[in-house]
Amino acid sequence: MxxxxxxxxxxxxxxxxxxxxxxxxxxxxxxxxxxxxxxxxxxxxxxxxxxxxxxxxxxxxxxxxxxxxxxxxxxxxxxxxxxxxxxxxxxxxxxxxxxxxxxxxxxxxxxxxxxxxxxxxxxxxxxxxxxSIFNSYKFKLDQKIFMGGDPVHPSYYPELWKDAGYSLVGRWENILVSRLVYLLKIFVSFLFSYRGKNLTARPYNPYKREEEIKLLYDLVIDSYSNMMAFTPISLEEFKHWNEIILDSNFERSFIFIQHKEEPIGFNIDLVLPFLKDGEEPSMRMQFAYVGKKRHLAEKARGVADIVMRYHILHRVLKPFGPIPLVTGVYENSPFRHWLLKSGYSVVGTYGLYGKKL
The missing domain is CATH 3.40.630.30 (Gcn5-related N-acetyltransferase (GNAT))
Structure with missing residues:
Protein backbone atom coordinates (compact mmCIF):
# COMPACT_ATOMS: atom_id res chain seq x y z
CA MET A 1 0.00 0.00 0.00
CA SER A 132 17.80 -2.36 -20.60
CA ILE A 133 20.65 -2.75 -18.12
CA PHE A 134 22.88 -1.77 -21.03
CA ASN A 135 21.29 1.66 -20.84
CA SER A 136 21.04 3.58 -17.57
CA TYR A 137 19.73 1.66 -14.56
CA LYS A 138 19.75 1.61 -10.73
CA PHE A 139 19.17 4.27 -8.08
CA LYS A 140 22.05 5.86 -6.20
CA LEU A 141 21.60 4.93 -2.54
CA ASP A 142 24.06 7.40 -1.01
CA GLN A 143 24.67 11.08 -1.64
CA LYS A 144 28.21 11.73 -0.35
CA ILE A 145 30.25 11.06 -3.48
CA PHE A 146 29.16 11.65 -7.06
CA MET A 147 31.13 10.42 -10.03
CA GLY A 148 30.76 10.28 -13.78
CA GLY A 149 28.32 7.60 -14.85
CA ASP A 150 26.16 7.88 -11.73
CA PRO A 151 22.39 7.78 -12.22
CA VAL A 152 21.01 11.30 -12.00
CA HIS A 153 17.86 11.62 -9.92
CA PRO A 154 16.53 13.30 -6.75
CA SER A 155 17.64 11.54 -3.57
CA TYR A 156 14.05 10.76 -2.50
CA TYR A 157 13.26 8.41 -5.42
CA PRO A 158 14.19 5.14 -3.63
CA GLU A 159 11.79 6.05 -0.81
CA LEU A 160 8.95 6.59 -3.30
CA TRP A 161 9.50 3.09 -4.65
CA LYS A 162 9.71 1.53 -1.20
CA ASP A 163 6.47 3.28 -0.26
CA ALA A 164 4.89 1.64 -3.31
CA GLY A 165 5.89 -1.84 -2.13
CA TYR A 166 9.16 -2.30 -4.02
CA SER A 167 12.13 -3.87 -2.25
CA LEU A 168 15.85 -3.99 -3.00
CA VAL A 169 16.70 -6.91 -5.30
CA GLY A 170 20.21 -6.01 -6.45
CA ARG A 171 23.12 -3.90 -5.26
CA TRP A 172 26.23 -2.54 -6.98
CA GLU A 173 29.23 -0.72 -5.55
CA ASN A 174 32.11 1.52 -6.51
CA ILE A 175 35.30 0.43 -4.79
CA LEU A 176 38.46 2.35 -3.85
CA VAL A 177 41.77 1.26 -2.32
CA SER A 178 44.00 3.17 0.11
CA ARG A 179 47.34 4.60 -1.08
CA LEU A 180 49.33 2.04 0.93
CA VAL A 181 47.37 -0.91 -0.44
CA TYR A 182 47.50 0.59 -3.94
CA LEU A 183 51.31 0.70 -3.84
CA LEU A 184 51.39 -2.82 -2.43
CA LYS A 185 49.15 -4.05 -5.25
CA ILE A 186 51.49 -2.56 -7.84
CA PHE A 187 54.46 -4.28 -6.20
CA VAL A 188 52.66 -7.62 -5.90
CA SER A 189 51.42 -7.51 -9.50
CA PHE A 190 55.06 -7.55 -10.67
CA LEU A 191 56.41 -9.84 -7.95
CA PHE A 192 53.88 -12.60 -8.60
CA SER A 193 53.53 -12.24 -12.34
CA TYR A 194 53.29 -16.04 -12.63
CA ARG A 195 49.69 -15.75 -11.38
CA GLY A 196 48.85 -14.41 -14.81
CA LYS A 197 50.27 -17.46 -16.58
CA ASN A 198 48.82 -17.78 -20.08
CA LEU A 199 47.19 -14.34 -19.69
CA THR A 200 48.13 -11.43 -21.93
CA ALA A 201 46.81 -7.92 -22.49
CA ARG A 202 46.57 -6.14 -25.80
CA PRO A 203 45.33 -2.66 -26.68
CA TYR A 204 42.21 -1.87 -28.66
CA ASN A 205 42.99 -1.65 -32.37
CA PRO A 206 41.48 1.57 -33.80
CA TYR A 207 42.09 0.33 -37.35
CA LYS A 208 39.68 -2.55 -36.79
CA ARG A 209 37.02 -0.57 -34.99
CA GLU A 210 33.96 -2.58 -36.06
CA GLU A 211 35.62 -5.92 -35.28
CA GLU A 212 36.79 -4.66 -31.89
CA ILE A 213 33.38 -3.24 -30.96
CA LYS A 214 31.77 -6.55 -31.96
CA LEU A 215 34.25 -8.41 -29.72
CA LEU A 216 33.49 -5.98 -26.90
CA TYR A 217 29.76 -6.57 -27.43
CA ASP A 218 30.19 -10.37 -27.34
CA LEU A 219 32.18 -10.21 -24.08
CA VAL A 220 29.64 -7.92 -22.43
CA ILE A 221 26.69 -10.10 -23.46
CA ASP A 222 28.45 -13.23 -22.17
CA SER A 223 29.29 -11.62 -18.84
CA TYR A 224 25.96 -9.87 -18.26
CA SER A 225 23.83 -12.85 -19.26
CA ASN A 226 23.84 -14.22 -15.71
CA MET A 227 22.88 -10.89 -14.15
CA MET A 228 19.47 -10.01 -12.86
CA ALA A 229 17.27 -8.25 -15.40
CA PHE A 230 19.38 -9.32 -18.38
CA THR A 231 17.65 -9.27 -21.74
CA PRO A 232 19.35 -9.71 -25.10
CA ILE A 233 20.01 -6.58 -27.12
CA SER A 234 21.21 -5.97 -30.65
CA LEU A 235 24.63 -4.64 -31.57
CA GLU A 236 22.88 -1.48 -32.79
CA GLU A 237 21.30 -0.90 -29.36
CA PHE A 238 24.60 -1.60 -27.62
CA LYS A 239 26.32 1.06 -29.74
CA HIS A 240 23.54 3.58 -29.13
CA TRP A 241 23.50 3.19 -25.34
CA ASN A 242 27.30 3.29 -25.09
CA GLU A 243 28.04 5.96 -27.68
CA ILE A 244 29.89 8.25 -25.24
CA ILE A 245 32.30 5.47 -24.25
CA LEU A 246 32.64 4.14 -27.78
CA ASP A 247 33.54 7.59 -29.10
CA SER A 248 36.40 7.93 -26.60
CA ASN A 249 40.09 7.72 -27.45
CA PHE A 250 40.89 4.09 -26.67
CA GLU A 251 44.54 3.86 -27.67
CA ARG A 252 45.82 3.59 -24.09
CA SER A 253 42.70 3.22 -21.96
CA PHE A 254 41.03 0.16 -23.51
CA ILE A 255 42.64 -3.26 -23.40
CA PHE A 256 41.51 -6.81 -24.03
CA ILE A 257 42.63 -9.59 -21.70
CA GLN A 258 43.38 -12.91 -23.41
CA HIS A 259 43.87 -16.43 -22.12
CA LYS A 260 46.00 -18.43 -24.53
CA GLU A 261 45.05 -15.84 -27.17
CA GLU A 262 41.32 -16.27 -26.51
CA PRO A 263 39.74 -12.94 -25.47
CA ILE A 264 38.19 -13.44 -22.03
CA GLY A 265 37.66 -9.87 -20.87
CA PHE A 266 38.39 -6.21 -21.27
CA ASN A 267 39.26 -3.19 -19.19
CA ILE A 268 38.23 0.39 -19.98
CA ASP A 269 39.60 3.32 -18.01
CA LEU A 270 37.81 6.65 -18.24
CA VAL A 271 38.73 9.90 -16.53
CA LEU A 272 35.42 11.21 -15.20
CA PRO A 273 34.20 13.79 -12.65
CA PHE A 274 34.64 12.94 -8.96
CA LEU A 275 32.68 15.08 -6.49
CA LYS A 276 32.97 14.53 -2.75
CA ASP A 277 31.52 16.55 0.12
CA GLY A 278 34.09 18.98 1.50
CA GLU A 279 36.55 18.52 -1.38
CA GLU A 280 37.23 20.41 -4.57
CA PRO A 281 35.77 18.74 -7.70
CA SER A 282 38.35 16.61 -9.47
CA MET A 283 38.73 14.05 -12.23
CA ARG A 284 39.38 10.44 -11.31
CA MET A 285 40.31 7.37 -13.33
CA GLN A 286 37.55 4.79 -13.18
CA PHE A 287 38.05 1.13 -14.07
CA ALA A 288 35.35 -0.92 -15.72
CA TYR A 289 36.27 -4.59 -16.07
CA VAL A 290 34.07 -7.24 -17.63
CA GLY A 291 35.05 -10.80 -18.36
CA LYS A 292 33.53 -14.03 -19.56
CA LYS A 293 31.63 -15.48 -16.65
CA ARG A 294 33.32 -18.87 -16.85
CA HIS A 295 36.74 -17.24 -16.40
CA LEU A 296 35.99 -14.40 -14.01
CA ALA A 297 36.13 -16.26 -10.69
CA GLU A 298 39.08 -18.54 -11.35
CA LYS A 299 41.29 -15.90 -12.95
CA ALA A 300 40.26 -12.73 -11.07
CA ARG A 301 43.61 -12.33 -9.30
CA GLY A 302 45.70 -12.95 -12.41
CA VAL A 303 43.57 -10.58 -14.47
CA ALA A 304 43.82 -7.83 -11.85
CA ASP A 305 47.62 -8.23 -11.80
CA ILE A 306 48.06 -8.12 -15.56
CA VAL A 307 45.80 -5.07 -15.90
CA MET A 308 47.79 -3.29 -13.20
CA ARG A 309 51.14 -4.14 -14.81
CA TYR A 310 49.95 -3.07 -18.25
CA HIS A 311 48.75 0.32 -17.03
CA ILE A 312 51.87 1.02 -14.98
CA LEU A 313 54.18 0.08 -17.86
CA HIS A 314 52.17 2.18 -20.32
CA ARG A 315 51.94 5.10 -17.87
CA VAL A 316 48.16 5.09 -17.80
CA LEU A 317 48.57 4.80 -14.02
CA LYS A 318 51.33 6.21 -11.85
CA PRO A 319 52.27 4.92 -8.39
CA PHE A 320 51.88 8.36 -6.82
CA GLY A 321 49.15 9.66 -9.10
CA PRO A 322 45.40 9.60 -8.39
CA ILE A 323 44.17 6.22 -7.19
CA PRO A 324 41.70 4.71 -9.67
CA LEU A 325 38.23 3.52 -8.78
CA VAL A 326 36.68 0.20 -9.72
CA THR A 327 33.09 0.98 -10.66
CA GLY A 328 29.81 -0.89 -10.94
CA VAL A 329 30.84 -4.07 -9.09
CA TYR A 330 27.85 -6.38 -8.57
CA GLU A 331 27.33 -7.50 -4.96
CA ASN A 332 27.53 -11.23 -5.79
CA SER A 333 30.45 -10.94 -8.17
CA PRO A 334 33.48 -13.10 -7.29
CA PHE A 335 35.61 -10.15 -8.42
CA ARG A 336 34.00 -8.00 -5.67
CA HIS A 337 34.76 -10.56 -2.98
CA TRP A 338 38.39 -10.70 -4.11
CA LEU A 339 38.65 -6.88 -4.15
CA LEU A 340 37.27 -6.48 -0.63
CA LYS A 341 39.56 -9.20 0.72
CA SER A 342 42.46 -7.35 -0.88
CA GLY A 343 41.96 -4.11 1.05
CA TYR A 344 39.52 -2.19 -1.11
CA SER A 345 36.60 -0.24 0.41
CA VAL A 346 33.15 0.76 -0.84
CA VAL A 347 32.69 4.43 -1.78
CA GLY A 348 29.34 4.32 -3.56
CA THR A 349 26.26 2.09 -3.46
CA TYR A 350 23.52 1.63 -6.04
CA GLY A 351 20.33 -0.40 -5.98
CA LEU A 352 17.70 -2.03 -8.13
CA TYR A 353 14.16 -2.57 -6.85
CA GLY A 354 11.51 -5.13 -7.64
CA LYS A 355 7.95 -6.15 -6.84
CA LYS A 356 6.11 -9.42 -7.35
CA LEU A 357 2.88 -9.00 -9.29
Whole structure:
Protein backbone atom coordinates (compact mmCIF):
# COMPACT_ATOMS: atom_id res chain seq x y z
CA MET A 1 0.00 0.00 0.00
CA UNK A 2 1.45 3.35 -1.03
CA UNK A 3 1.85 5.78 1.86
CA UNK A 4 -0.50 8.73 1.78
CA UNK A 5 0.83 11.80 0.00
CA UNK A 6 -0.79 14.98 -1.23
CA UNK A 7 -4.26 14.11 -2.54
CA UNK A 8 -5.73 15.66 -5.66
CA UNK A 9 -7.59 14.56 -8.74
CA UNK A 10 -4.81 13.08 -10.82
CA UNK A 11 -5.27 11.85 -14.37
CA UNK A 12 -3.12 9.52 -16.44
CA UNK A 13 -2.11 9.49 -20.09
CA UNK A 14 -0.35 6.58 -21.77
CA UNK A 15 1.03 5.73 -25.20
CA UNK A 16 2.55 2.66 -26.84
CA UNK A 17 3.47 4.37 -30.10
CA UNK A 18 5.94 7.21 -30.44
CA UNK A 19 4.47 10.69 -29.94
CA UNK A 20 6.92 13.55 -29.83
CA UNK A 21 4.71 15.83 -27.70
CA UNK A 22 4.34 13.11 -25.05
CA UNK A 23 8.09 12.63 -24.72
CA UNK A 24 8.59 16.40 -24.69
CA UNK A 25 6.56 16.51 -21.48
CA UNK A 26 8.69 13.73 -19.99
CA UNK A 27 11.88 15.57 -20.94
CA UNK A 28 10.58 18.82 -19.44
CA UNK A 29 9.66 17.11 -16.16
CA UNK A 30 13.00 15.32 -15.91
CA UNK A 31 15.02 18.46 -16.58
CA UNK A 32 13.05 20.49 -14.04
CA UNK A 33 13.47 17.89 -11.29
CA UNK A 34 17.15 17.16 -11.89
CA UNK A 35 18.64 20.54 -12.80
CA UNK A 36 20.14 20.94 -9.31
CA UNK A 37 22.02 17.63 -9.46
CA UNK A 38 25.84 18.02 -9.57
CA UNK A 39 26.07 15.79 -12.67
CA UNK A 40 23.00 17.18 -14.45
CA UNK A 41 23.02 17.15 -18.24
CA UNK A 42 19.76 18.31 -19.88
CA UNK A 43 17.84 15.52 -21.57
CA UNK A 44 16.61 15.75 -25.12
CA UNK A 45 14.31 13.54 -27.17
CA UNK A 46 16.77 12.56 -29.89
CA UNK A 47 19.41 11.30 -27.48
CA UNK A 48 17.33 9.91 -24.63
CA UNK A 49 14.20 8.53 -26.32
CA UNK A 50 15.45 7.55 -29.77
CA UNK A 51 14.82 3.85 -29.15
CA UNK A 52 11.05 4.37 -28.93
CA UNK A 53 10.71 5.64 -32.48
CA UNK A 54 8.85 3.32 -34.84
CA UNK A 55 11.20 0.98 -36.66
CA UNK A 56 14.07 1.26 -34.18
CA UNK A 57 15.35 -2.18 -33.16
CA UNK A 58 14.38 -1.58 -29.52
CA UNK A 59 10.84 -0.64 -30.55
CA UNK A 60 10.60 -3.74 -32.74
CA UNK A 61 11.99 -6.12 -30.11
CA UNK A 62 10.15 -4.87 -27.04
CA UNK A 63 6.68 -4.30 -25.69
CA UNK A 64 6.48 -0.88 -24.08
CA UNK A 65 4.04 1.65 -22.71
CA UNK A 66 4.81 5.14 -21.43
CA UNK A 67 2.77 6.77 -18.65
CA UNK A 68 2.39 10.41 -17.68
CA UNK A 69 0.68 11.45 -14.44
CA UNK A 70 -1.00 14.86 -14.58
CA UNK A 71 -2.30 17.11 -11.82
CA UNK A 72 -5.58 19.02 -11.74
CA UNK A 73 -4.36 21.60 -14.26
CA UNK A 74 -2.88 18.93 -16.58
CA UNK A 75 0.71 19.67 -15.60
CA UNK A 76 3.02 16.61 -15.58
CA UNK A 77 4.02 15.53 -12.06
CA UNK A 78 5.34 12.00 -12.66
CA UNK A 79 6.17 9.62 -15.49
CA UNK A 80 7.47 6.12 -16.20
CA UNK A 81 7.85 3.59 -19.00
CA UNK A 82 7.27 -0.16 -18.68
CA UNK A 83 9.14 -2.43 -21.10
CA UNK A 84 9.46 -6.14 -21.74
CA UNK A 85 11.70 -7.86 -24.26
CA UNK A 86 9.63 -10.01 -26.63
CA UNK A 87 12.38 -12.63 -26.90
CA UNK A 88 12.94 -13.08 -23.17
CA UNK A 89 11.65 -16.21 -21.46
CA UNK A 90 11.88 -14.46 -18.09
CA UNK A 91 8.48 -13.30 -16.85
CA UNK A 92 9.83 -9.89 -15.90
CA UNK A 93 9.01 -6.40 -17.04
CA UNK A 94 11.15 -3.34 -16.41
CA UNK A 95 10.05 -0.01 -14.98
CA UNK A 96 12.20 2.94 -15.98
CA UNK A 97 12.40 6.55 -17.13
CA UNK A 98 10.82 7.33 -13.76
CA UNK A 99 10.45 10.90 -12.55
CA UNK A 100 8.21 12.38 -9.86
CA UNK A 101 7.73 15.45 -7.73
CA UNK A 102 8.30 14.69 -4.07
CA UNK A 103 4.83 15.09 -2.58
CA UNK A 104 2.86 13.34 -5.30
CA UNK A 105 0.44 10.47 -4.68
CA UNK A 106 1.78 7.82 -7.06
CA UNK A 107 -0.89 5.19 -6.49
CA UNK A 108 -2.43 5.61 -9.95
CA UNK A 109 0.93 5.62 -11.74
CA UNK A 110 2.35 2.50 -10.08
CA UNK A 111 -0.96 0.61 -10.36
CA UNK A 112 -1.18 1.37 -14.08
CA UNK A 113 2.42 0.28 -14.65
CA UNK A 114 1.85 -2.96 -12.76
CA UNK A 115 -1.44 -3.68 -14.54
CA UNK A 116 0.25 -3.25 -17.91
CA UNK A 117 3.10 -5.57 -16.86
CA UNK A 118 0.50 -8.21 -15.95
CA UNK A 119 -1.01 -7.97 -19.45
CA UNK A 120 2.46 -8.92 -20.73
CA UNK A 121 2.30 -12.07 -18.57
CA UNK A 122 4.97 -10.71 -16.22
CA UNK A 123 5.13 -11.84 -12.61
CA UNK A 124 7.68 -9.26 -11.49
CA UNK A 125 8.37 -5.59 -12.20
CA UNK A 126 11.98 -4.43 -11.74
CA UNK A 127 13.56 -1.01 -11.95
CA UNK A 128 14.67 1.56 -12.47
CA UNK A 129 15.83 0.17 -15.80
CA UNK A 130 15.67 2.48 -18.79
CA UNK A 131 14.70 -0.25 -21.24
CA SER A 132 17.80 -2.36 -20.60
CA ILE A 133 20.65 -2.75 -18.12
CA PHE A 134 22.88 -1.77 -21.03
CA ASN A 135 21.29 1.66 -20.84
CA SER A 136 21.04 3.58 -17.57
CA TYR A 137 19.73 1.66 -14.56
CA LYS A 138 19.75 1.61 -10.73
CA PHE A 139 19.17 4.27 -8.08
CA LYS A 140 22.05 5.86 -6.20
CA LEU A 141 21.60 4.93 -2.54
CA ASP A 142 24.06 7.40 -1.01
CA GLN A 143 24.67 11.08 -1.64
CA LYS A 144 28.21 11.73 -0.35
CA ILE A 145 30.25 11.06 -3.48
CA PHE A 146 29.16 11.65 -7.06
CA MET A 147 31.13 10.42 -10.03
CA GLY A 148 30.76 10.28 -13.78
CA GLY A 149 28.32 7.60 -14.85
CA ASP A 150 26.16 7.88 -11.73
CA PRO A 151 22.39 7.78 -12.22
CA VAL A 152 21.01 11.30 -12.00
CA HIS A 153 17.86 11.62 -9.92
CA PRO A 154 16.53 13.30 -6.75
CA SER A 155 17.64 11.54 -3.57
CA TYR A 156 14.05 10.76 -2.50
CA TYR A 157 13.26 8.41 -5.42
CA PRO A 158 14.19 5.14 -3.63
CA GLU A 159 11.79 6.05 -0.81
CA LEU A 160 8.95 6.59 -3.30
CA TRP A 161 9.50 3.09 -4.65
CA LYS A 162 9.71 1.53 -1.20
CA ASP A 163 6.47 3.28 -0.26
CA ALA A 164 4.89 1.64 -3.31
CA GLY A 165 5.89 -1.84 -2.13
CA TYR A 166 9.16 -2.30 -4.02
CA SER A 167 12.13 -3.87 -2.25
CA LEU A 168 15.85 -3.99 -3.00
CA VAL A 169 16.70 -6.91 -5.30
CA GLY A 170 20.21 -6.01 -6.45
CA ARG A 171 23.12 -3.90 -5.26
CA TRP A 172 26.23 -2.54 -6.98
CA GLU A 173 29.23 -0.72 -5.55
CA ASN A 174 32.11 1.52 -6.51
CA ILE A 175 35.30 0.43 -4.79
CA LEU A 176 38.46 2.35 -3.85
CA VAL A 177 41.77 1.26 -2.32
CA SER A 178 44.00 3.17 0.11
CA ARG A 179 47.34 4.60 -1.08
CA LEU A 180 49.33 2.04 0.93
CA VAL A 181 47.37 -0.91 -0.44
CA TYR A 182 47.50 0.59 -3.94
CA LEU A 183 51.31 0.70 -3.84
CA LEU A 184 51.39 -2.82 -2.43
CA LYS A 185 49.15 -4.05 -5.25
CA ILE A 186 51.49 -2.56 -7.84
CA PHE A 187 54.46 -4.28 -6.20
CA VAL A 188 52.66 -7.62 -5.90
CA SER A 189 51.42 -7.51 -9.50
CA PHE A 190 55.06 -7.55 -10.67
CA LEU A 191 56.41 -9.84 -7.95
CA PHE A 192 53.88 -12.60 -8.60
CA SER A 193 53.53 -12.24 -12.34
CA TYR A 194 53.29 -16.04 -12.63
CA ARG A 195 49.69 -15.75 -11.38
CA GLY A 196 48.85 -14.41 -14.81
CA LYS A 197 50.27 -17.46 -16.58
CA ASN A 198 48.82 -17.78 -20.08
CA LEU A 199 47.19 -14.34 -19.69
CA THR A 200 48.13 -11.43 -21.93
CA ALA A 201 46.81 -7.92 -22.49
CA ARG A 202 46.57 -6.14 -25.80
CA PRO A 203 45.33 -2.66 -26.68
CA TYR A 204 42.21 -1.87 -28.66
CA ASN A 205 42.99 -1.65 -32.37
CA PRO A 206 41.48 1.57 -33.80
CA TYR A 207 42.09 0.33 -37.35
CA LYS A 208 39.68 -2.55 -36.79
CA ARG A 209 37.02 -0.57 -34.99
CA GLU A 210 33.96 -2.58 -36.06
CA GLU A 211 35.62 -5.92 -35.28
CA GLU A 212 36.79 -4.66 -31.89
CA ILE A 213 33.38 -3.24 -30.96
CA LYS A 214 31.77 -6.55 -31.96
CA LEU A 215 34.25 -8.41 -29.72
CA LEU A 216 33.49 -5.98 -26.90
CA TYR A 217 29.76 -6.57 -27.43
CA ASP A 218 30.19 -10.37 -27.34
CA LEU A 219 32.18 -10.21 -24.08
CA VAL A 220 29.64 -7.92 -22.43
CA ILE A 221 26.69 -10.10 -23.46
CA ASP A 222 28.45 -13.23 -22.17
CA SER A 223 29.29 -11.62 -18.84
CA TYR A 224 25.96 -9.87 -18.26
CA SER A 225 23.83 -12.85 -19.26
CA ASN A 226 23.84 -14.22 -15.71
CA MET A 227 22.88 -10.89 -14.15
CA MET A 228 19.47 -10.01 -12.86
CA ALA A 229 17.27 -8.25 -15.40
CA PHE A 230 19.38 -9.32 -18.38
CA THR A 231 17.65 -9.27 -21.74
CA PRO A 232 19.35 -9.71 -25.10
CA ILE A 233 20.01 -6.58 -27.12
CA SER A 234 21.21 -5.97 -30.65
CA LEU A 235 24.63 -4.64 -31.57
CA GLU A 236 22.88 -1.48 -32.79
CA GLU A 237 21.30 -0.90 -29.36
CA PHE A 238 24.60 -1.60 -27.62
CA LYS A 239 26.32 1.06 -29.74
CA HIS A 240 23.54 3.58 -29.13
CA TRP A 241 23.50 3.19 -25.34
CA ASN A 242 27.30 3.29 -25.09
CA GLU A 243 28.04 5.96 -27.68
CA ILE A 244 29.89 8.25 -25.24
CA ILE A 245 32.30 5.47 -24.25
CA LEU A 246 32.64 4.14 -27.78
CA ASP A 247 33.54 7.59 -29.10
CA SER A 248 36.40 7.93 -26.60
CA ASN A 249 40.09 7.72 -27.45
CA PHE A 250 40.89 4.09 -26.67
CA GLU A 251 44.54 3.86 -27.67
CA ARG A 252 45.82 3.59 -24.09
CA SER A 253 42.70 3.22 -21.96
CA PHE A 254 41.03 0.16 -23.51
CA ILE A 255 42.64 -3.26 -23.40
CA PHE A 256 41.51 -6.81 -24.03
CA ILE A 257 42.63 -9.59 -21.70
CA GLN A 258 43.38 -12.91 -23.41
CA HIS A 259 43.87 -16.43 -22.12
CA LYS A 260 46.00 -18.43 -24.53
CA GLU A 261 45.05 -15.84 -27.17
CA GLU A 262 41.32 -16.27 -26.51
CA PRO A 263 39.74 -12.94 -25.47
CA ILE A 264 38.19 -13.44 -22.03
CA GLY A 265 37.66 -9.87 -20.87
CA PHE A 266 38.39 -6.21 -21.27
CA ASN A 267 39.26 -3.19 -19.19
CA ILE A 268 38.23 0.39 -19.98
CA ASP A 269 39.60 3.32 -18.01
CA LEU A 270 37.81 6.65 -18.24
CA VAL A 271 38.73 9.90 -16.53
CA LEU A 272 35.42 11.21 -15.20
CA PRO A 273 34.20 13.79 -12.65
CA PHE A 274 34.64 12.94 -8.96
CA LEU A 275 32.68 15.08 -6.49
CA LYS A 276 32.97 14.53 -2.75
CA ASP A 277 31.52 16.55 0.12
CA GLY A 278 34.09 18.98 1.50
CA GLU A 279 36.55 18.52 -1.38
CA GLU A 280 37.23 20.41 -4.57
CA PRO A 281 35.77 18.74 -7.70
CA SER A 282 38.35 16.61 -9.47
CA MET A 283 38.73 14.05 -12.23
CA ARG A 284 39.38 10.44 -11.31
CA MET A 285 40.31 7.37 -13.33
CA GLN A 286 37.55 4.79 -13.18
CA PHE A 287 38.05 1.13 -14.07
CA ALA A 288 35.35 -0.92 -15.72
CA TYR A 289 36.27 -4.59 -16.07
CA VAL A 290 34.07 -7.24 -17.63
CA GLY A 291 35.05 -10.80 -18.36
CA LYS A 292 33.53 -14.03 -19.56
CA LYS A 293 31.63 -15.48 -16.65
CA ARG A 294 33.32 -18.87 -16.85
CA HIS A 295 36.74 -17.24 -16.40
CA LEU A 296 35.99 -14.40 -14.01
CA ALA A 297 36.13 -16.26 -10.69
CA GLU A 298 39.08 -18.54 -11.35
CA LYS A 299 41.29 -15.90 -12.95
CA ALA A 300 40.26 -12.73 -11.07
CA ARG A 301 43.61 -12.33 -9.30
CA GLY A 302 45.70 -12.95 -12.41
CA VAL A 303 43.57 -10.58 -14.47
CA ALA A 304 43.82 -7.83 -11.85
CA ASP A 305 47.62 -8.23 -11.80
CA ILE A 306 48.06 -8.12 -15.56
CA VAL A 307 45.80 -5.07 -15.90
CA MET A 308 47.79 -3.29 -13.20
CA ARG A 309 51.14 -4.14 -14.81
CA TYR A 310 49.95 -3.07 -18.25
CA HIS A 311 48.75 0.32 -17.03
CA ILE A 312 51.87 1.02 -14.98
CA LEU A 313 54.18 0.08 -17.86
CA HIS A 314 52.17 2.18 -20.32
CA ARG A 315 51.94 5.10 -17.87
CA VAL A 316 48.16 5.09 -17.80
CA LEU A 317 48.57 4.80 -14.02
CA LYS A 318 51.33 6.21 -11.85
CA PRO A 319 52.27 4.92 -8.39
CA PHE A 320 51.88 8.36 -6.82
CA GLY A 321 49.15 9.66 -9.10
CA PRO A 322 45.40 9.60 -8.39
CA ILE A 323 44.17 6.22 -7.19
CA PRO A 324 41.70 4.71 -9.67
CA LEU A 325 38.23 3.52 -8.78
CA VAL A 326 36.68 0.20 -9.72
CA THR A 327 33.09 0.98 -10.66
CA GLY A 328 29.81 -0.89 -10.94
CA VAL A 329 30.84 -4.07 -9.09
CA TYR A 330 27.85 -6.38 -8.57
CA GLU A 331 27.33 -7.50 -4.96
CA ASN A 332 27.53 -11.23 -5.79
CA SER A 333 30.45 -10.94 -8.17
CA PRO A 334 33.48 -13.10 -7.29
CA PHE A 335 35.61 -10.15 -8.42
CA ARG A 336 34.00 -8.00 -5.67
CA HIS A 337 34.76 -10.56 -2.98
CA TRP A 338 38.39 -10.70 -4.11
CA LEU A 339 38.65 -6.88 -4.15
CA LEU A 340 37.27 -6.48 -0.63
CA LYS A 341 39.56 -9.20 0.72
CA SER A 342 42.46 -7.35 -0.88
CA GLY A 343 41.96 -4.11 1.05
CA TYR A 344 39.52 -2.19 -1.11
CA SER A 345 36.60 -0.24 0.41
CA VAL A 346 33.15 0.76 -0.84
CA VAL A 347 32.69 4.43 -1.78
CA GLY A 348 29.34 4.32 -3.56
CA THR A 349 26.26 2.09 -3.46
CA TYR A 350 23.52 1.63 -6.04
CA GLY A 351 20.33 -0.40 -5.98
CA LEU A 352 17.70 -2.03 -8.13
CA TYR A 353 14.16 -2.57 -6.85
CA GLY A 354 11.51 -5.13 -7.64
CA LYS A 355 7.95 -6.15 -6.84
CA LYS A 356 6.11 -9.42 -7.35
CA LEU A 357 2.88 -9.00 -9.29
Missing amino acids: IKSRRKMNYSLKSIDEYQKSFFEQMVFLSNQLNKGHPLFVPKNIERDFLEFKSGHSFDLNNHWRAFLLLDEVDAPVACAIVTRCKASAEKKSFLGFFESVKDCDLTLLFKSCEDYARTLDSTELIGPIQG
